[in-house]
Amino acid sequence: MMHPKEALEVLACNRGEHVVITTMGTVALWPEFSDTARDFHYLPSSMGEAVPLALGLCLARPELKVAVLVGDGGLLMNLGCLVTAAQYSVPLRIILVDNGLYEVTGGQPVANARRTDFARIAQGAGIPRVYTCATLEQWQQSAPAALAGPGPVFIWWQVQGERGRTTPAPPRPMPEQIRRLRSLWSATV
Known part of the structure; x- marks a missing residue:
């Protein structure tokens, strides 16, 4: 299994022009890997809300490519978002960071941890391209193709969990993050 930092480093090296939305x-x-206007840290009780936020951004600004990182617990809270995302041809990359834990709330196991086949769920929802990356090597090989071409795309990272972490604070207040993200809109119009 990969360490989350290893997976993020590969994403940073291959992201191109993607807006990257992080959660939890x-x-x-x-x-540690990127701090630009194309980085948005969504943390106001974001469990279950990250994919809809990213999809909304893609629908509002289809010229922006978006990669959203969502935890397994957060995705389980809103599995219907996959069916919703699948009905649109948008440049959306849904990256599931599956660590088997509700990491930032005390490290409790996620329901059916490590036994749920998220790839089959995404395929069943109608996501046309699905990648499963249980090792760093698999992610390194898949990243260029997964981040290129049409979307939506579902990428399932199986990563090591870490107990004892707490909910992080975003590196800047939400109004500043929104201002930075909006600056991309004027640059792309």
Whole structure:
């Protein structure tokens, strides 16, 4: 299994022009790899809300490519978002960071941890391209193709969990993050 930082480093090297939306545990890790207007840290009780936010951004600004990192617990809270996302041809990459834990709330196991086949769920929802990456090597090989071409795309990272982490604070207040993200809109119009 990969360490989340290893997976994020590969994402950073291959992201191109993608806006990267981080949630929960990845909020604390991503700034080590990137801190630009194309990085948005969504943390106001984001469990279950990240994919709809990213899809909304893709629908509002289809010229922006979006990669959203969502935890297994967060995705389980809103599995219907996969069916909703699948009905649109948008440049959306849904990256599931599956660590088997509700990491930032005490490290409790997620329901059916490590036994749920998220790839089959995404395929069944109608996501046309699905990648399963249980090792760093698999992710390194898949990343260029997964981040290129049409979307939506579902990428399932199986990563090591870490107990004892707490909910991170975003590196800047939400109004500043929104301002930075909006600056991309004027640059692309």
